[in-house]
Amino acid sequence: MIGVFDSGLGGLTVVKEIMRELPGYPVVYFGDTARMPYGTKGDAAVRRFAVQDAELLMREGVEVIVIACNTASALAREEVQAAVNVPVIDVVTPTVTAVLAEDYRKIGVIGTSATVRSGVYEKMIHAADPRRRLYARACPLFVPLVEEGSERRPETAIIAKRYLNQLKLRHLDALILGCTHYPFLRRQVQAAVGPGVRLIDPAQATVQLLKRRLTEDPRLARPVSGDPHHRFLVSDSSPIFARLASRWLKRPVELELVQVE
Amino acid sequence: MIGVFDSGLGGLTVVKEIMRELPGYPVVYFGDTARMPYGTKGDAAVRRFAVQDAELLMREGVEVIVIACNTASALAREEVQAAVNVPVIDVVTPTVTAVLAEDYRKIGVIGTSATVRSGVYEKMIHAADPRRRLYARACPLFVPLVEEGSERRPETAIIAKRYLNQLKLRHLDALILGCTHYPFLRRQVQAAVGPGVRLIDPAQATVQLLKRRLTEDPRLARPVSGDPHHRFLVSDSSPIFARLASRWLKRPVELELVQVE
DSSP states (O other): EEEEEEEESSHHHHHHHHHSTTTTSSSEEEEEEOOOOOOTTHOOOOOOOOHHHHHHHHHHOOEEEEEEHHHHHHHHHHHHHHHHHOOEEEEEHHHHHHHHHTTTEEEEEEEEHHHHHHHEEEHHHHHHHHEEEEEEOOOOHHHHHTTTTOSSSSSHHHHHHHHHHHHHHHHHHSEESSSSSGGGGGHHHHHHHHHTTTEHHHHHHHHHHHHHHHHOOTTTTOSSSSOOOOEEEESSSSSHHHHHHHHTTTTTOEEEEEOOO | OEEEEEEESTHHOOOOOOOOHTTOOOOOEETTTTTTOTTTSSSHHHHHHHHHHHHHHHHOOSSSSEOOOOHHHHHHHHHHHHSSSSSSSSSSHHHHHHHHHHTSSSSEEEHHHHHHTTTTTHHHHHHOOTTTTTEEEEEHHHHHHHTTTTTTTTHHHHHHHHHHHHHTTTTOOOEESTTGGGGGHHHHHHHHHEEEEEEEEEHHHHHHHHHOOOOOHHTTTTOOOOOOOEEESSOOOOOHHHHHHHHHTSSSOOOEOOOOO
16 A cells, blocks of 8 residues: 655645556555645644654555655655655655756746745755756745635736746746645646746656656555555545545545544 | 633734733733644634643633634634633624624624634624624635735735625625734725725724723733733744744744644
8 A cells, every 4th residue: 555645635646646657556645634734834843743644654554655745755754764664755856856867957946935945955956966056936825725726816827926936037947846736736837937947746756756666666565456445534624625635636535534643 | 811822823913902902911822833724624623722722821820811713712612611710712702792782784704714614603693683694705815815924915905806706795884804814904805895894803802801801800810010021832933933923013022832732
């Protein structure tokens, strides 16, 4: 079983990619909806929450854990790996590898306040190649806008333009969508930075790495024959969550309420 | 000592009113910033959190507790009062009393998703006077907009108009600002519903009730001579919180990090 966790429901973009690329594997998803969002929280809280989330997935018997949250990946991937005895894949590391494999010179990063404050993408990319130029911008309203279903409203385009106008002036080669909610705003972000900028969705690089790991070491987790049974756990249930989850995954999703603390 | 709690920092609008109306009383404020916002959470989580918040204030030795959060007031005021042996004042009950004292016929309520879903204002007002007409609307982006400092941006006016256009057509007599963050958006809300609508800020009725209680029963809490020492506790500290708190209270605020769980 593949365990996936996020602060809320944004990590479902990673689950969607797993369903597409690794269709036979059952997924246990945990969304820490009671304590979401992580992106506006302090570092210590995010670390504590992320370790608790991983421990919860371990109790469900997962064989590999994907941290489907950029904020938790940025601040807590080492703490999470230290806390569990299964492989942990975060969304930042494979994205950095994917970016370094291409000849992008000017790279933008957008994410939550906590992700951008951590400087994780800059640090990891510069450690490998100091000549790359990085430009980061926090976009705190993007998560609530997506959770409200306001992707296509005019104010969302205005807010995207305001957040991204400085990045647009940089004439970027690529822009990392450094929050699992942001792929839902792909069109609006592209319009705000201009058509020439390549948008990088960390879900893709992450699931490619997961796929490689599972191919290299088939004992890690095995696909089932027939349709796998996926589970979706949340720490707080609200009528809105189930509706959003079903809409995003384009299938009926039943949420199970669990206690994480 | 007066204890005040909120899911985050919005409750500082109530503290500000206490400082104005009851200048001699020391306040201990607790903002549950690690688990904020409450307004998008489910009922059970909000109840559990609110009781823990009140218990934390009791450990600080407070003599009266103000629930400076509409969501917690709507969902958990009975649970909180049952959990502590000091008087508890919520923001909803005194606001309902103030509204009933006036001849408002058509009354709007705006608040978080959880507050609006609870229907608390409608139920309490209708229990006293079934002839009043109530119209409610959730405004989920208002809290993140205020926390980003975006009160005066054009997109905030657009979002306010979108949320409030149905209420505007009702030609309301009064509109309850049913979230402690919303007084920061007073001007934008007034513009969206029209100049004839009286805006009701629950902080005022709440602090008037607190003042009456303290006058009637002076043993409850006593003012200090000289400048009282206020404390501001949070369950998660982020550089943004201290900046916002100081800006809103118009004085330097030092936040103390505490553990609530």
